[in-house]
Amino acid sequence: MDMTRIRPQRIRLFGESVDLTTPAEVMSFTAKKVAAGQRAIVANHNTHSLYLVAREPEMREFYARADLIELDSIPMIFWGMLTRKPVNRGHRCTYLDWRGDFWRLAARHGWRVFYLGGAPGVVELAARNLRGRYPGAVIGGRHGYFDDAVDSADNAAIVAEINAFKPDILMVGMGMPRQELWIARHYGALNSGVVFSVGAAFDYEAGVQKAAPRWLSRFGGEWAFRLLADPRRMAYRYLVEPWSLMPKAMRDMALTFAPRPRRSVLGHPLPERRKTLG
Secondary structure (H helix, E strand, C coil): CCCCCCCCCEEEECCEEEECCCHHHHHHHHHHHHHHCCCEEEEEECHHHHHHHCCCHHHHHHHHHCCEEEECCHHHHHHHHHCCCCCCHHHECCHHHHHHHHHHHHHHHCCEEEEEECCCCHHHHHHHHHHHHCCCCEEEEECCCCCCCCCCHHHHHHHHHHHHHCCCEEEEECCCCHHHHHHHHHHHHCCCCEEEECCCHHHHHHCCCCCCCHHHHHCCCHHHHHHHHCHHHHHHHHHCHHHHHHHHHHHHHHHHHCCCCCECCCCCECCCCCCCCC
């Protein structure tokens, strides 16, 4: 599939758009964009982002500008199956699903990868680890501790640093919604790169944060792993926020199971049957 020309199937879950794409197709899309010298935004939706979109107008702007929206949630995939969408577990896409394929491509093609985010020292440690495994990749970056006000001197300096690096790939990993808002506000000032919102990607690569086992993620249990690992930060996200999606879930169910008009063999609507009095 040439995903720079053909958009993957886009569906709506909980009222928001996601693309039915696989990790391999995301890498194909990325490689073609880089080869053509084109910019793009690759976003991702999960239950936390669904909660945030309803509360942050700029988040909605970010997803409207995205060229590709990954489905980063097994619970959302299960919901899609329940509401008869053409979705399956193969459509789960997030950094941890394609990290190996990505870095192999980066090493093979000598991609320039800039990472923005993490605590001081994390980028350097992650880059050293990655260069050891993928020596062809060119990796730069800086930590995410800065003044992110739109007109701040820090922001101006960071945009200038990124543009001077001339990245093929820009990864922004500062957590939701900060990373999405930063991309939405500064994308127009960036001169190059396929931009990904990737959360704690370099924390994993640096070894300062442990990722859930992939087998657990495939069965939808990653949320429990993260909740046990960091209950103070994750309890509200996993135990409270999903309840806010109930009205949208009810609308999904109503659309799925609403009576459909009768049609002829040629596809034309048929008149409603009239009840006769006995």
